[in-house]
Amino acid sequence: MNMRGDMPVKNILVVQGGGRPKGNTAQLVGHFIKGAEDAGNKVELISLLKNEVKGCLGCNACRYGKPCIQKDSFNEIAPKIRNADCIIFASPLYFWTVSARIKAFIERFYCIAEEDTNPPLGRYERYPVKDCALMMTSADNFFWTFEQAVSYYQFALVNYIGFHDKGVLLAGGCGDTNGRPQIEKTDWLKRAYEFGKKIYSGLNEKHILKEWEERAMLINFNGQQERKTPPL
Ligand SMILES: Cc1cc2nc3c(=O)[nH]c(=O)nc-3n(C[C@H](O)[C@H](O)[C@H](O)COP(=O)(O)O)c2cc1C
Numbered sequence: 001m002n003m004r005g006d007m008p009v010k011n012i013l014v015v016q017g018g019g020r021p022k023g024n025t026a027q028l029v030g031h032f033i034k035g036a037e038d039a040g041n042k043v044e045l046i047s048l049l050k051n052e053v054k055g056c057l058g059c060n061a062c063r064y065g066k067p068c069i070q071k072d073s074f075n076e077i078a079p080k081i082r083n084a085d086c087i088i089f090a091s092p093l094y095f096w097t098v099s100a101r102i103k104a105f106i107e108r109f110y111c112i113a114e115e116d117t118n119p120p121l122g123r124y125e126r127y128p129v130k131d132c133a134l135m136m137t138s139a140d141n142f143f144w145t146f147e148q149a150v151s152y153y154q155f156a157l158v159n160y161i162g163f164h165d166k167g168v169l170l171a172g173g174c175g176d177t178n179g180r181p182q183i184e185k186t187d188w189l190k191r192a193y194e195f196g197k198k199i200y201s202g203l204n205e206k207h208i209l210k211e212w213e214e215r216a217m218l219i220n221f222n223g224q225q226e227r228k229t230p231p232l
Helices: 024-038 074-083 100-112 147-160 188-198 206-221
Strands: 011-016 042-047 086-092 131-137 164-171
Touching (some): 024 131, 042 074, 086 100, 086 147, 164 188
Parallel strands (some): 086 131
8 A cells, every 4th residue: 555654645536527627626626636746645637528428318227237338438437436535526616506517427426336235224326435525616605605516515425425525615706707717816726725735634624614604604694695714
């Protein structure tokens, strides 16, 4: 096993579902990767723009021992998923949730599931056990901006598939796509770097979601609209 100091090197697979190659999400991911590599982790980036993954057809061929009938990039990505310790789902916020590219990618997890003879309540199949994290950018920055996306992440990836949540970085206020990316004017790139650096240090930014939720509740009660970013 490769080591970094007395810790094992972690394999992190970053899956990027943004539409702009040099956009806010690409930049956020770039800084995360730099931090994670500086901390000694091995990181691989997959752009779903360059590697097309279509949504599941529900043909269920995979349930009868056959490979997925769709011939796209998922076939090359599947072994990387199996090999990864952690999968980062990175996406711009599109219509208040993750992009269709990320959603399609998650749907295809159906074909890497195995039969579970003793499934926990509410689950039908077994998935490989991985860590995961969600990283997103958006134009707006209301307290409810990422509500649906985080809810989907929590329900589908953490509660259902059973991945272990390593944290959520929600970069609101990065400007819309009608112009140059604005993320460099925020402190989210710094935060993404720190997130990458700390994700396997035991000091990761999981607190961001927690603080964000608490703050959102407070802001909600106070009747204000803007989401305040918790301090680093
Ligand atoms: C199709 C589309 C839908 C969007 N929907 C939302 C939205 O629901 N809420 C929001 O705050 N921003 C929304 N945006 C803005 C993007 O989330 C934001 O500009 C993001 O940072 C773009 O990421 P990128 O630079 O990586 O492409 C949308 C942009 C597009 C193109």
